[in-house]
Amino acid sequence: MNCSGCSPIYPIEGQGTLYLRPVSPALLEALQTKGRRVEYSEKVLWFDFSDTQELLKRLEEIMGMEKTLSIALTVQLKSAAEGLFSDAEGDWISLSMQHSRIKHADIVSTILERQFSSYMQPIVNASEHIIGFEFLLRPGERGRSFSSYELFEAARETGLHSYLDRTARITAIETSARHLPQGVKRFVNFLPSSIYNPEYCLTHTFEAIERLSLDPKDFVFEVVETEQIQHLSTLQHIFQVYRSNGMSVALDDVGAGYSTIDLMSRLEPDFVKIDRSLIDHCDQDRAKQQKILNIVQVSSQFGGRVLAEGIERIEEFDFCRSVGIELAQGYYFGKPAAHPPDGPYLGPSYRAAK
Incomplete structure (x- = not known):
């Protein structure tokens, strides 16, 4: 199986060939009226x-023609070293998507070159013992600055959100292997819209866990x-595939x-994370x-464990504990950091050392 979201993606630099169909x-x-030299066959x-720069100008010209002629074009871009086009469906993308990849070349490079890292924010239990960390995407040491929202929005526009989501998951897994002992929970984000076929698209995630001998x-x-889930059955299937892999x-x-x-209620997740907007001054x-x-x-x-996000005040934490919430996360316990705290993961000693 192959798709545009899972196919290898390479930056285009210098000269090459653009194929259209x-x-x-x-x-x-x-x-040809524009005086352009164009070759063609029955297929492309x-x-x-x-x-x-020449390519960007040509793409903008063709986008105008596409609109005027009411046709939907897909394209394939090859550098001079890559050779002829491929018949594989996963190698073709929309004209507008290809235009976005060239126009936002700096962001595309950030994604393709993995110029980002995973920071860890502690998750504590009711006794303030750290039981795990959530992994959050942040700029790399030598990469360009970005917000996670900006990066993922650009990834959607350029058709790279599946690639970015997959790579971010693997980066989180690799970071956890370097810093955390067995038994510490690792909360890793994923976008359902980036997973077209769970059995195939999640293979890289499961292989990374196995490769690093993690539990x-x-x-x-x-x-x-951030968007409405259109097909609940798809998300339920994704949940089932994760759970079937332990x-x-x-x-x-x-x-x-x-x-x-x-x-x-319909998804019955193992963990339920309450949004910070509800936690803020909930007391x-x-x-x-x-x-x-x-x-x-x-x-x-259904046995879901509840976690309160965005705890910034002891009063919020106290209220959450009073109603039976056993897990919490927020700046009160620690901000996202490149490394976990030193020593045993004990809440009071950790907070005193911050």
Whole structure:
């Protein structure tokens, strides 16, 4: 199996060839009218370019023609060293996507060259003992600065969000292998929309865990998605594949956006992470307290462990503990860092040393 999200992706520098399909007599005529040298066969038409600026200009011309002629073009870009086009469907992308990859070449390079790292934020139990860490994407030491939101939005636009999501997961797994002992939970984010076929798309994740001789039971893969989940059955299938490989799953941001109590009830995740917007000053807000209680009560019905995100004050933590929430995360316990704290993972001693 192959798809555009899982196929190898290479940066284009210098000269090469752009292939387009389908072959349209109207498009061919429009290109030739512009005085461009275009070659073609029954399957594709193509032209050479000498640098990326020329390519960008040509792509913008063709995008205008595509709109005028009401056709949908897919393209394939090859550097001078790569040779002829491939018939594989996974090697073809939309014209607009290819334009975005050239236009945002710096961000594409950040993704392809893995110029990012995984930071770790502690997760504690009710006794403030650190039981795990969430892994969060951050710029690399020598890479360009970015926000995670900016990087993933650009990845969506360029068709690289599956590649980025997969690579970020593997980076988190590798980071955990360097820093954490067995038995410490590792919460790793994933985007459901990046996983087209769980059995195939998650293979790289499972292989990384096996390659590094890590215990699958230490991993919790949590859904992070800013868009509405269109096909619940697909996400349920993804959960099943993770669990069948010995790992746990979590639903993030419950109580905000699309992560509703109803969705939580239907998915029955192993871990339920309450959104920080509900936790903020929850000790002073009865409406928030009732929503939190509802989440705790529903979670108890299917055995989900509840985690409060965004704890910044002891009063918030105290309220959460008082209603039976056993796990917590937030700046009160520690900010994301490149390394875990030294010594035993004990809450009071850790906080005193911060």
